[in-house]
Amino acid sequence: MSVTVTWETDLFGKLQAHQEMALDDPTPAPPEDADGVPAAQQDVTMPGAK
Amino acid sequence: MHGNLLKILGNFTLCLALAATARAGFQVEPIGSEYRDSIQRQFGAGLCSYLPDLTSDKLPPGAHNARLGRCALDWVHPVLFAAYASKEDAPLDTLVFDLNGDKDLRNDPIFNGFKSPESKNVDDGALLFDAGSQREIELAIPQGGAPRKFSVTLMSDFMLIDTHLWLKGKVRFNEKEVDAALVSQNPSMGFGTEKNPSGFLLLDLNGDGKFDTEGLNSMGRMSREMFTLQSELSVQGSLYKTRFNAGRMELALTRYTGPQGKLALQPEFACKLRSWSFRGNFGKPDQGDEMPTAVIWSDGRDFPVAMKAQKTQLMSGLLFVTLESGREQILSFSADEPLTIEAGKTVTLRPGKFQSFDIAVDQDHDSLTISRDFVGANGISYNRVLPGAENEKSDGGKVAICDAQGKQIGEGALEYG
Numbered sequence: 001m002s003v004t005v006t007w008e009t010d011l012f013g014k015l016q017a018h019q020e021m022a023l024d025d026p027t028p029a030p031p032e033d034a035d036g037v038p039a040a041q042q043d044v045t046m047p048g049a050k
Numbered sequence: 051m052h053g054n055l056l057k058i059l060g061n062f063t064l065c066l067a068l069a070a071t072a073r074a075g076f077q078v079e080p081i082g083s084e085y086r087d088s089i090q091r092q093f094g095a096g097l098c099s100y101l102p103d104l105t106s107d108k109l110p111p112g113a114h115n116a117r118l119g120r121c122a123l124d125w126v127h128p129v130l131f132a133a134y135a136s137k138e139d140a141p142l143d144t145l146v147f148d149l150n151g152d153k154d155l156r157n158d159p160i161f162n163g164f165k166s167p168e169s170k171n172v173d174d175g176a177l178l179f180d181a182g183s184q185r186e187i188e189l190a191i192p193q194g195g196a197p198r199k200f201s202v203t204l205m206s207d208f209m210l211i212d213t214h215l216w217l218k219g220k221v222r223f224n225e226k227e228v229d230a231a232l233v234s235q236n237p238s239m240g241f242g243t244e245k246n247p248s249g250f251l252l253l254d255l256n257g258d259g260k261f262d263t264e265g266l267n268s269m270g271r272m273s274r275e276m277f278t279l280q281s282e283l284s285v286q287g288s289l290y291k292t293r294f295n296a297g298r299m300e301l302a303l304t305r306y307t308g309p310q311g312k313l314a315l316q317p318e319f320a321c322k323l324r325s326w327s328f329r330g331n332f333g334k335p336d337q338g339d340e341m342p343t344a345v346i347w348s349d350g351r352d353f354p355v356a357m358k359a360q361k362t363q364l365m366s367g368l369l370f371v372t373l374e375s376g377r378e379q380i381l382s383f384s385a386d387e388p389l390t391i392e393a394g395k396t397v398t399l400r401p402g403k404f405q406s407f408d409i410a411v412d413q414d415h416d417s418l419t420i421s422r423d424f425v426g427a428n429g430i431s432y433n434r435v436l437p438g439a440e441n442e443k444s445d446g447g448k449v450a451i452c453d454a455q456g457k458q459i460g461e462g463a464l465e466y467g
Contacts, residue, residue: 001454003411005420005464007447009435010373011381011402013320015447017409017422 075299076219076232078124078193088263093233093250095212097205098131106132108154110146114138119209122240123147123191123200125217125232125249126296130155133164133204141166142204149192161187164204184210211237221253221301223285229254230301231261232279232294240296241279247294251279251301255286269380269438270329271370278329278345282306282358287348289356309393312354313346315369318402322374326350330367332357335388337365359393364430369401370438378438387429403427420449420464 001023008014081090100117109116109132116134123129130148132155135141144162146155167183183203190197201212217232232241234249242248252261255275262275277283283290289306315328327349331342342365348355364385372378381401389397408423424432436444446464453459 002452002456003409003418003420004450004452005409005422005447006450007407007422007445007464009379009445010321010375010377011319011371011379011435012404015407015424017407019409019411021411021413023413 076217076230076301077299078126078191078195078215079218080198080214081216081233085261085263088266089216089233089252089261090214092266092268093235094214094216095201095210096235096237097208097210098238099208100133104130106130106153106155108156109134110144110156110160112136113144114140115142117142119238121147121209121211121237123189123198123213123237124193125213125215125234125237125240126299127193128238128240129192131209133209136162142206145187145202145204145209147189149189151192159189161185161189161202164202167203167205213237217241217299219299219301221251221303223253223255223303228257229259229261232301241294244293244295246281247279247292247301249279251277251283253277253285265327265370267438269370269436270368271327271380271438272329272347274327274349276347278347280345282344284344284346284348284355284357287352287355289358306356306358309359310356311359311391311393312396313357313389313391314354314396314398315350316398316400317350317369317371318400319371320402324372324374324376326369326371328353328367328369331365332362332389333365335361335363337363354396354398357391359391361388361390363388364399367401372438380434380436380438382433382436383426383430384433385429386425386431399430400428401426401430404432418451422447422464 002018002020004016004018006014006016081094098119098121100119104118106118113132113134114137116132118130118132120128121131130153131146133142133145136144143164143166144160145164146158146160148155149158164185165183184201186199186201188197188199198215203210219230220227221230231252232249233252234241236248239248253275254261262273264273265271266273266276277285279292281292283292283303289310290303291306293302317323317326328346330346332344332346333340333342344357344362346355366382366384369381370378371381383401391397403426405425405427410421410423412419426432444465449462449464450458451460
């Protein structure tokens with residue numbers, strides 16, 4: 001799995017950072033997260049487990 | 051004959067001293083109505099904590115659960131006060147100030163009928179603005195002449211008080227008498243001690259008869275004629291030493307003549323800026339969470355600014371920028387390494403340049419926490435880019451999550467936590 005953050009601001013333009021990672025025993029996420037609801041407070045809820 | 055001359059000289063000296071005191075002193079006044087939506091919106095009010103070690107055996111009859119503290123109603127002279135409940139096990143609903151200064155709270159006017167904000171079902175964010183719990187009281191402050199109106203809210207841990215007052219007077223600055231005002235947000239402390247004054251200073255530098263408030267906002271930005279009052283003060287790029295004498299209500303600004311260098315800022319962003327200003331808290335290297343030793347607030351046009359020649363460190367900085375489009379943004383950052391200000395030399399910080407932008411991802415069951423590591427080119431770490439408008443939402447970036455085959459399986463938006 002990979003996580004990519006794209007941050008575009010007037011001051012710095014477009015910045016992108018990427019991290020590959022392996023999942024550690026993910027718990028199935030609540031169904032509303034699969035709808036792509038933006039997460040808050042720098043927490044991103046993972047989509048449904050495979 | 052010689053005795054008479056000494057007597058005359060003595061009288062003359064006394065007259066001069068009295069004249070100087072009368073001319074330079076500050077007076078407590080209501081903040082001018084023309085500043086109601088600017089200065090008064092943010093200053094002239096603050097909280098007074100109840101002090102657990104402060105007790106009194108001279109409380110009004112029937113006082114329960116009394117909480118005592120000190121509040122400088124005129125922003126200079128602390129007055130003992132007690133907030134208490136008029137019934138046992140009831141919330142705080144009564145307030146008394148030791149206005150005559152005899153430490154006996156039984157012979158001072160009592161203000162009752164305060165409502166407890168905690169009894170209302172509101173969340174923490176709305177608590178301080180719960181207008182129903184605020185009560186207006188009128189009292190004659192010991193050094194303030196005519197009775198003044200105060201807006202007070204009694205909380206369980208502190209008293210929130212809006213005095214609507216500032217100190218207005220004149221300051222001798224660069225060989226001229228300049229209109230000045232002192233405002234604060236800390237009624238417990240007022241304007242600090244003589245050698246370590248605190249609060250904020252307004253100076254009518256251009257002599258147009260008013261204090262410039264352009265740019266002043268609740269995000270920490272001040273105007274070009276407003277300064278953070280500290281023992282060292284940077285005004286229009288020059289460094290001054292300050293002394294506030296509470297007894298004479300005088301503020302003295304003296305040009306610092308010791309070894310000094312300069313700090314320059316050269317913003318180098320991806321976009322053009324129309325204007326910018328900077329507020330930086332500087333401290334000793336590795337001093338931790340202690341109070342900053344110097345606060346630089348300056349418009350971009352006044353850079354480079356003088357600083358004492360010494361090793362220092364930018365604990366936190368806010369760069370307020372106005373883009374060519376007119377949009378305002380705030381960049382917060384700090385310096386990872388000390389800055390050495392050398393006598394006669396200029397040190398330049400270049401906010402905008404960067405070396406790396408990385409993320410760190412931590413998994414906790416079904417939740418990922420993403421933190422950014424945004425490093426500048428000259429020992430700067432960037433923190434946040436915030437909108438300058440008070441109600442505009444911040445944008446921390448977009449997140450895409452892909453599986454091993456590169457297929458996007460989730461997305462989100464980062465917000466500041």
